[in-house]
Amino acid sequence: MPTVNGPDEITTLTGGDDKVFFTDSDGNVQEVSIGATGTVLTSTGLTADPAFSALPADATVGANKAMYTNNSDVESGLAFGAAGTVLTSGGTDATATPPTWEAAAEGGVYTANSSAAITNGSVAVLDPAGTLSPVGTASAAGPPSTVAMSAGVVGGDAPSAQNSNFWDEDSNTLFTIATNSNSVKLIPSTVSWSGATPSMTQGASIAVTGMTSTFYNGAMGMYDKLNNKVVVAGRDYGYGNVKMQTGTVSGSGSSATISWDTVTVVTTYAPSYLWLTYMRSGPAYTAGATVGMICSVNSSGATEAMFFDPSGSSPVKMTTYYGMSAGTVGGQSVCDGSGNLKYPFIHNSFGQARWSSFYYGAGHMGSVIAPGMATWGSWIDMAWDENNNRGLIAVATSSSSSGNVYCWELTDSGAGTGAITGTDRNWASVSTNYMNVYNSGSCFWDVFSGKIMVWWVMSADRHAWMPVTLSGSGATTGTATATSGSDWSRSGQPYGSTLFHSYASGANLNFASGVFSGSSSAGSKNSYAISNAYLSTNEDAWLGVAKNTTTGSGQSQEVYVIGGVATEGLSGLTVGSNYYVQSSGLLSTVNTGGDRLVGKAIAADKILVENTGTGTA
């Protein structure tokens, strides 16, 4: 390496191999060896020799951070925030106000004033006034909707004079029991509702193959949901016995067909009255005896209760219990919450309304209903409130066209004990509620409204209904509502018109009720109708799930709407399950067919609201 004394002296410049030159702080030319591949000449300061060094590594801000630059293009790292938080800008100058992690804004929350108390975690409804209400059910204004008449019964089949119809909830078919020349038939129908108006499409009669000599009003039917079978029992007046036949339904509604099992003789006498009940709960259910049959007035004058297992090719009788002497008039038997088969009846000899309770595996209990006034010509029926585990017995006590109706609340005090307490209420003691007992009626549990409905036939071709609430301290009656006259024509037959029911669930409906014009002769033509007592519900207008609890009107009510994640008031949810609005306003995985989807549970205490209003189930 030559020594060079200033730029003027440079004429030639030689150096070693693979060098680069630079001048130092004294102006002297220096050299530095070329570095390794990929290295770059890097200053080490004004007074130090430059050197080849590796390129600096990529910029880094540390682990688990989001990177941003400030207003000088300097990179910085921002540690990730807590789960669920979102990166939020502090403005356009990140030097002055760096971004931060903040809780996610609650999208899908609507706020309005409440019009009534709403509990968090339950569904809130948008009122026409823009306020928020809880889900509720109320009687529709005016008469119980339009009565949809069906023009006659196919082929002269006469509906049975006892409870004549039942609902197959699996095939959505209303079956009407009828007789024609003493042969038992089932008439399948499609029932549908549009708003408050029911409609019914009747199908061709289905012969119950094993019942050809049955009393004109002596057949009963039920649907066994556990075994997916229809069950029919008939009082055979040719042989003086009771036959039972089960069958499996195919198809739906008016086009349903039935494949019948072998008909079985189940008694050696023909009782005065026959009732079938689906034993849906309690010990009887567990034992497999899903069919309860009451024979009122057997060959010894007593009530006889039998339990059957219909799961095989023919029904098998599991056990029989004998109750009190039965009198002459019976009402629909029911299964209470403990598996007891309860049966109300009027004992003509004693002029009393009575009840029996048959407990599978234990026997019979029963009592007189105080004050128990009833005579022949009275009408009696019973229904069971499945929510409150209480029953209602309704009795019409006069044979005049201006009769009164009494009802008793019954409390089930446990399996096998059969103890019943109750309070009588004469809610039809005013003229507007007079009941023509010869025209009969029925009462039944309406799961949709949580009330027992009592139907009865009045004079002047009208019928009426009354919602009854059972609270444990006596029946509380609502307002009786009647149709206008000439909606249907009463029968002039000795046993008058009969009105029986079948409950059906579905969108925006409560129940269907069949009205049958009775007859004293088999095979005569009878018209019948299906009508409903429409209870309006605001369920369709539900908006979302309440975030906070309000205690009355005029308070700020926040509601999670679509996209919101409801959590307040919720617990024990099943992740991944769909949740639906119940008639109570609460959320449940239960969907009875008409319940509205709210959304899917994403945690045990969280639901992602996916639906609102009239969205499909």
Add this chain to the structure above:
Amino acid sequence: MAQIIKQKDDNVVAFIFDEKDTLTLDEDKLAVSYTGKIGGEIDMIAPLVNSTTHEIVAGVTPPIRFYGGGFTTYDGSSFTVDTTALNARIAEDPAWVDPPILNIE
């Protein structure tokens, strides 16, 4: 002609069938196949009736009407209806109708 099922101990008649019907009375039930059925198809069973308590009597001239439910007995040559019991039963059942005329030749 008819064939009947009656109780052995008191001659109470449980059923009257056409002789062309096929009856099978065994230890746990009576099985009936009505006239014209092909093969062994069973039309009706009666678990309450069995060969221990009941018997089949064939070649019987049927009555005009058969009052079942324990009101009719057969002594081997003729039918007897307990009219006292029958009338009492009718009196307590406002829905009572007489059984049909038997269609058995």
